[in-house]
Amino acid sequence: MIAKKSLSALAFLVILTSLCTVFLSFTNGLYQNVKAGRQRELRMKIWMTFGNQVDGGTFDREFPESVSVKEDGKNSFYQYAARDQAALHLTGPGLWGDIELLMFIDYRNKTIREMFVLSQIETPGLGARISEQAFLDQFRGLDYSGSVRITKDRSGKSGEVDAVSGATKTSGSLEAIINKGLETFSSFAAKEAKP
Amino acid sequence: MSGSGIRSSKAFATFVENIWSSNPIFVMVLGVCSSLAVTTMLANALVMGLSVTFVLCVSSLLISLVRKLIPEQVRLIVFMLIISTFVITVDLILRILLPDVSKALGPYIGLIITNCNLMGRAEAYAIKNPPGRSVLDSLGTGLGYTLVLLILGFMRELLASGSLFGVVLLRGWTSWNLANIAPGAFFLLASVIIVFNMLKRKKKTAVVTADKPRQR
Amino acid sequence: MSLVLIVLASAITNNIALTYFLGMCPFIAISKSLRGAAGMGLAVTVVVVLTTVANYLAYYLILVPLRIEFLAFVVFITIIAGIVQMLEILVERYLPSLYGIFGIFLPLITVNCVILAVSLFMILREYSFWGTVAYSFGSGFGWMIAITAMAGLRKHLAFSAPVKNLGDAGITIVLAGLMALAFLGFQGMLA
Numbered sequence: 001m002i003a004k005k006s007l008s009a010l011a012f013l014v015i016l017t018s019l020c021t022v023f024l025s026f027t028n029g030l031y032q033n034v035k036a037g038r039q040r041e042l043r044m045k046i047w048m049t050f051g052n053q054v055d056g057g058t059f060d061r062e063f064p065e066s067v068s069v070k071e072d073g074k075n076s077f078y079q080y081a082a083r084d085q086a087a088l089h090l091t092g093p094g095l096w097g098d099i100e101l102l103m104f105i106d107y108r109n110k111t112i113r114e115m116f117v118l119s120q121i122e123t124p125g126l127g128a129r130i131s132e133q134a135f136l137d138q139f140r141g142l143d144y145s146g147s148v149r150i151t152k153d154r155s156g157k158s159g160e161v162d163a164v165s166g167a168t169k170t171s172g173s174l175e176a177i178i179n180k181g182l183e184t185f186s187s188f189a190a191k192e193a194k195p
Numbered sequence: 196m197s198g199s200g201i202r203s204s205k206a207f208a209t210f211v212e213n214i215w216s217s218n219p220i221f222v223m224v225l226g227v228c229s230s231l232a233v234t235t236m237l238a239n240a241l242v243m244g245l246s247v248t249f250v251l252c253v254s255s256l257l258i259s260l261v262r263k264l265i266p267e268q269v270r271l272i273v274f275m276l277i278i279s280t281f282v283i284t285v286d287l288i289l290r291i292l293l294p295d296v297s298k299a300l301g302p303y304i305g306l307i308i309t310n311c312n313l314m315g316r317a318e319a320y321a322i323k324n325p326p327g328r329s330v331l332d333s334l335g336t337g338l339g340y341t342l343v344l345l346i347l348g349f350m351r352e353l354l355a356s357g358s359l360f361g362v363v364l365l366r367g368w369t370s371w372n373l374a375n376i377a378p379g380a381f382f383l384l385a386s387v388i389i390v391f392n393m394l395k396r397k398k399k400t401a402v403v404t405a406d407k408p409r410q411r
Numbered sequence: 412m413s414l415v416l417i418v419l420a421s422a423i424t425n426n427i428a429l430t431y432f433l434g435m436c437p438f439i440a441i442s443k444s445l446r447g448a449a450g451m452g453l454a455v456t457v458v459v460v461l462t463t464v465a466n467y468l469a470y471y472l473i474l475v476p477l478r479i480e481f482l483a484f485v486v487f488i489t490i491i492a493g494i495v496q497m498l499e500i501l502v503e504r505y506l507p508s509l510y511g512i513f514g515i516f517l518p519l520i521t522v523n524c525v526i527l528a529v530s531l532f533m534i535l536r537e538y539s540f541w542g543t544v545a546y547s548f549g550s551g552f553g554w555m556i557a558i559t560a561m562a563g564l565r566k567h568l569a570f571s572a573p574v575k576n577l578g579d580a581g582i583t584i585v586l587a588g589l590m591a592l593a594f595l596g597f598q599g600m601l602a
Contacts, residue, residue, distance in 0.1 A: 009266035016273060020280040021482070024287075028481040031287045038294075073537070093536040095425075097301035121299045124235055124356055125370050166372075168598065169425075227435040228524045275492065279485040287481065302531035305484050309524040311436055377430050378595070381588030385581050392576040 042102075043067075043078075046087045049104060049114070050080050070188055074098075077185050084108040088185055089118075092177035095169045097121040099130075099177060105144070107189065112148075115139035120170075127170030135164060144182055150175040206328040209320075213335030214342065218391070226310040229303050230344050231380040238360050240348025241341070242296045246289070247307055248337025250281045252330050254313065255321040259329035262322050274317045275308070282307045312336055343387070350374065350383055414545040417538075421549030424598055427525060428557040429591040434525035438558055439583045441516075448562035452555025454513035456548070458498065458520050459529050462491045463547035466530040467540065487530050492521050525554055561586060 043063055044054045055062070070077045074091040088103045100118040105111065117131045129135060138161035142148065149160045150171045163171035226247070234240045254277050258265070265273050286304045289297040297304070307313070316336055321329040352359055355375040357368030373379035427433050434455070441451045466487050474480050499517045502510050520526060529550045533543050564586050573582045 005266070006268070009269045012264070012266055013269055013272065013276075016276055020276060020485070024280060024283055024481060024485075027284055027287045031291055031481075034291045097298060097535065119295065119298050121301060123375055125372060125375055227439070228432050231432040231435070272489075272492070275488055276485065279488055283481060283484050286484075302528060302535060305531050306433075306524050306528055308484060308488055309522045309527050311522055314522055376591075376595070377432065378588040378591040380432070381584050381591060385577060385584045385588065388578065388581040388584070389574060389576045392578060392581075396576070 042089065046078055046089075046102075049087070050083065050085060072184055075181055075184065077181075077188060079107075079188075085113070086185060088181045090177050090181040092173065092180070094120055094122050094173045095127055096123070099170075099174060101174075101177060101181075103139075103178065103181065105182075105185075107185070110143060110145040112139045112142040112144055122167065122170045127164065127167040129164045129167065130170060130174055135161075138162065147179045148175060148182070206331050209328070210331045210335040213332060214339040218339040218343065226312045226340060227384075229306060229310065230340075230347060231377075231384060232303050233300055234344055234347040234351050234380065235355065235375055236299065236361070237345070237348040237352045239296055239299050240344040242289070242293065243300060243303065244337070244341025244344040246285045246304065247310060247312070247340055248334065250278065250285055250307055251313060251316060251333040251337045253281050254278050255316055255329040255333040256326055258317050258321040259324060259326040265322070270322070271314075271318075274314055278313050278317070279308050312340065346387055347380070347383060350387075351380065355379075414541060417542055417545040418549035418552075421546050422553030422556065423594065426553045426557055426591075426594055427529070427550045428554050429587065429594050431528070433528045434523055434554055434558075437516075437519060437523060438561065438587070439580050442558050442561040442565055442583060443579075445559065445562040445566065448558045449555070450513040451516045451519075452551075452558050454516040454520060455523065455525055456551030456555055457513075458491075458495060458517070459526050459551040459554075460544065460547045461498070462487075462494050462526055463529050463533055463543055464540075465490050465494060467533060467538075467543045470534060483531075483534065487527060488521075491526050491530075495521050525550070557590065560590060564590075 040060075044059060047054055047059070047063055047067070050067075066080060066082060068079045068081070070079070076089040078087040078089070080086060084107055086105050086107050088101070088105065090101045090103065091098050093099070097120075099120045099122070102116040102118055104113040104115075106113055115136045117136065120128065120131060122128045122130065142161065143158040146157065146159045149157075150163045151160060152163050152165065154160055154162065229243060229247075233243045254274075257277055258274065282305065285307070286297070289300070289304065316329075316333050320332045324332070349359065351374045353364070354371040354373075356370055357363055357365035371379070374383065421427065425431070428435070428438055437451055441447050469486055469490060470480070470483060474483060474486065495517055499514065502514045502517070529547050533546060536546075538546050561583065565583065568582065573585075577585065
């Protein structure tokens with residue numbers, strides 16, 4: 001008697017779990033489609049920032065021909081060999097959640113061309129100010145041959161930018177994401193240099 | 196007396212009661228965590244409140260519909276399974292429709308699962324009552340919860356950024372950073388509790404005086 | 412040593428209760444007695460370390476390879492419920508003296524947001540295995556510090572008269588705000 005009750009309870013659980021999993025897989029499928037669409041839009045933006053026109057019909061063929069894509073965890077690296085440029089799409093932890101960056105670099109001169117913060121949820125008025133244009137403009141032409149430093153104590157060396165006051169943790173997180181991304185990209189390039 | 200099941204006075208009374216006198220945050224002190232974390236921006240507060248309401252209603256509906264089939268011993272596991280499934284669903288929907296808000300809410304959407312209101316309503320009401328009433332009960336709880344979040348979000352965004360829903364309303368406003376950071380959230384919540392209790396007490400005395408027999 | 416940094420950061424400078432508002436329900440309800448607070452804190456610390464490590468393994472060894480990361484919430488809460496249940500049985504049977512101290516809190520812990528939140532943050536921040544151990548221990552320990560300090564403070568309330576309309580929950584929230592302010596002072600410590 002008892003065994004039968006437990007068995008039916010177990011059966012109920014199995015059926016319920018299966019139904020839930022199927023339902024969730026379906027919903028997740030929808031989400032993955034949307035995600036793929038968004039990634040395509042981002043790639044089009046990257047293509048345009050490299051100085052090219054986007055042709056809807058041929059884009060899906062043109063892009064992978066000229067741009068080599070490498071992925072490492074949450075980071076994607078787009079190398080445009082024709083002009084020694086690259087776009088680094090980096091995601092890393094901030095204080096409250098992920099900070100998502102799009103960083104365009106000239107890897108021959110080891111300078112950062114442009115920095116975009118795609119998303120962040122740091123404290124409004126403090127850490128969130130990393131999205132402000134004034135802060136991001138500091139990265140234009142920044143030399144990253146040493147490491148990039150975001151700090152309040154400027155020593156005058158190259159590769160430094162002013163941190164947002166009152167946002168030490170966010171500045172530190174941002175610095176870590178940038179440097180780690182640059183390091184990973186350099187290691188890819190170094191591997192390719194070896195015959 | 197013509198009665199449709201939903202409009203019957205008892206269910207409706209529960210609905211109203213859940214919004215105010217049994218408000219999930221002020222009275223039951225449940226689900227306080229998210230109310231403090233996501234209310235820095237009014238838009239996030241609204242979306243969180245609506246998400247909780249949605250998960251509450253849908254899970255109560257489902258639990259109530261199958262309440263006669265759920266085996267007694269696995270009752271709590273079933274609740275958790277159903278609630279987590281709908282929380283994941285809400286998370287995915289938000290990522291599709293409102294990606295910025297979804298990123299702002301971050302892990303706190305997942306924490307809806309541990310919001311005691313959900314298990315509480317399932318255990319206290321949905322498992323014993325027909326679907327219409329259960330949904331109404333959950334709707335009331337969800338709206339009461341959303342109300343608190345909206346009040347907090349309104350105050351915090353206004354004080355900290357001078358804006359509401361991202362629209363700057365107070366130009367040149369010196370931001371009260373206290374409203375942004377943790378301590379401010381605690382203090383603001385406490386102030387709202389004071390006002391709530393004051394109003395509740397006034398209502399009570401009004402009812403008591405109204406009930407006093409007229410002196411001749 | 413960066414592991415020590417993780418522990419200190421999660422316990423003090425970014426205390427899980429006072430910065431991230433996690434575990435508020437029991438924080439308010441159980442901080443009335445010092446003994447209860449310490450017991451609950453201990454229970455939370457033990458459970459959070461065990462469950463976060465288990466969830467780490469489940470996520471990276473099962474969910475990611477099978478590409479079913481979206482099921483994380485369900486899997487995590489199930490693992491948490493399972494571990495808490497097993498812990499309850501084991502402690503009651505083999506360590507009855509400990510049961511008196513923190514065993515009674517175990518059933519409450521499954522729906523404690525701290526436990527699930529630490530797992531979720533651990534995934535978000537991509538900690539390594541030992542980083543996960545350090546982070547979960549620091550979080551649990553920090554929560555324990557916060558709730559025991561709160562219990563200590565509330566004892567002093569017997570000698571004061573807070574605003575009546577605040578009620579029990581209200582004054583605890585005010586105290587939590589003051590504690591959070593105090594903890595802000597630790598911010599620059601780990602620069």
